[in-house]
Amino acid sequence: MFRNQYDTDITTWSPAGRLHQVEYAMEAVKQGSACVGLKSNTLVVIGSLKRSPHAELSSYQKKLAKIDDHIGFGIAGLASDGRVLIKNARTQAINHKYTYDTPISVQRLVLQISDKSQVSTQRSSKRPYGVGLLISGYDEQTGTHLFQTEPSGNYYEYKAIAIGARSQSARTYFEKNYQTFEEADEETLILHALRALKGTTGDNVELTSKNASISIVGKDRKYKLIEEEQLEPYLAKLEENAAATTEQQPAEQQDDVDEEMVQ
Amino acid sequence: MTTHISPQMASSGTQHGKFEPYVNNGGTTLAIPGKDFVIAAGDTRLSTGYSIHTRQSSKVFQLTDKCVIVTAGMQSDASTLHKTMHARLVHYEHAHGKQMSTEAIGQMLSNMLYGRRFFPYYTFNLVAGIDSKGQGVVYGYDAIGSYQSVEVGAMGTGQSLIQPLLDNQVAYKNHQLVPSKELDLERALSLVKDSFTSAGERDIYTGDSVEIAIITQEGIKYETLQLKQD
Amino acid sequence: MSMDNFGLYKLMHEDAPKNNNPLLEQPTLAKTHTTDPIVTGTSVLAIKFNGGVAIAADTLASYGSMARFRDIERLKSFGKYTIVGASGEYSDFQYIEEQVKQSLIDRDYQLDDGRSTTPREIYQYLVRVLYNRRNKFDPLYNVLVIAGYENGKAFLGQTDYLGTHFEDVTLATGYGSYIAQPILRKFYSEKNGNITEQEAKDILKKCLTVLFYRDARAADKVQIAVINDQGPKIDEPIKLETQWTFKGF
16 A cells, blocks of 8 residues: 555544545455345345465354344454454443343444444544444344444445455445345345355355355344354355356346456 | 331431341242252242232243242342343353353352352342253352252242251151152142242242243243232 | 521531541531432322323422422423333432433434334333442432333333332332222222223322322322323323311311
């Protein structure tokens, strides 16, 4: 990245009205392996692509975390920074349950996490969190939610979104298909998540039950994590569907490939 | 715990006295461990003095898939203790990816109670669960954290009425010939029910209904037994 | 200063005499705890009915045996779904009211997430506030009744200055727990819980009348409030009809 005289500390503005250190933190998010999220009226699914420092010798880094029965996190960027926010969010959830005897509202948690991130952009003694979050949540009063947070302290709510390396293809995929998500069932949502994730793996990397994982929250159910063997059936279905689609609509498949090449 | 501020507090105006932070809300709890099961129960009456606040206040709190706590004594301390334990258990599950064992819960409660040694929770607890060997276990506590595994445990205002009988009928204390037949779930459940019916007969703080948790390796089932409301 | 039977005015005044104890450099106002309720409200009554909860209290705050404030409100609505009724120290209730209102501003308005604090959340929050104050040996001397209606469900709970808390279909505090609660419980069970809004208000009015006859700290000016899917509605105070011509009186 191009260095200039306004990027050595967090709190100094550039004449162009930018906070370079904060923007560098956002770059860290873009370098992290992808996280995708989408929701229906009753369910929210987060999918993540995991990296391992060494394909054969090491384990994969965990990127999905349960915050409470109704809230899940997915992280992209510095996983260690992510753990700090996860720990904080879990504490907030527990404290809310203690004081009010009800599950914490997703919106409230997102706001509190974002406010925490914002503080790190305005103090010279601090460093912004180098992590972006996808936050899935279900709320009795307001239904399903999917949020994205940034190191800047900004947050956005989405119907479907992807963050991290090569996530543009996933966003493009969601843009094409999001209208069917509202009424979709669990399996369909998972397959959409995996298909979106598949586009983010990069050259010569396959989506496997080792490097992919899925989390689900939703109405009348508790947080569920799907990975390893439990993911196999979905990956198998993904293969079947892909084969069928190629046979039936070769033209459309061609379109997809073109767009991915643009990234 | 003799000076309780009765409901007239609301209308008694300027009457002077030292603030009494404790109250005994009455009620009885009971737990019996078996070889591969454990039963824990508590009545649902909540009183202060001669007033029954409600007939449906639970003393049983589920901690994990195979462990519950039943608490007699002061209701607000009990529910605070239950909530704090719950928070600790959720933290544990996040950190370790599994539920806390019944033995660990037993020690944790002792630590939590002793942590309040100089302003104790006015609570009398029984922790009932399946241990890591798959056997039923009950831990009995005093208010400040002394605890031990017991063969049968009763707490609260009905304790003095039912503990001696259960010592005899469950732990076979003071028998010349100890029956070799071990306690089965059916007989344990029947003893629990009879104990509460009897306590309800003589103890004014015990009554209304009993909430019974039956814990086995398969999970926890709940039963309710109606008691007299007088 | 005829009201100043604690000598607080003298202590608070600038030229208050210095404490004679040489060990204490500060005047003894540094840390004070409430030891007794001073200005108090008497019973609060409430009963669930089909589609809501009715709650009632009189409008009197007593100073000992003196009817000190005869037109105060002991029922307050908190947010969209909740009414709280208070017996006990009136100033503590006013303090609680401010606290809860501020917390609702933080939670419901500032957050603007389309989510409203539910009656159960307000109830649990109040339980924690009252319990934490008893832990500091500085209690808020109240017994509170929390009535609410949210998402098709009626809520009715009670909590006091020790943090004791419970829910029920009928509730009564103070002398009402002796005099009104048996009447309400009997009414509720005879009706099998199948009670209309009007019936609920009528039975509360009847109980308030009985209380006025026998509780020397009760007044005949009362408020009856209802909370249902239309939100909270606290009626203007009404005068109870009483009959004093019985031979027994």
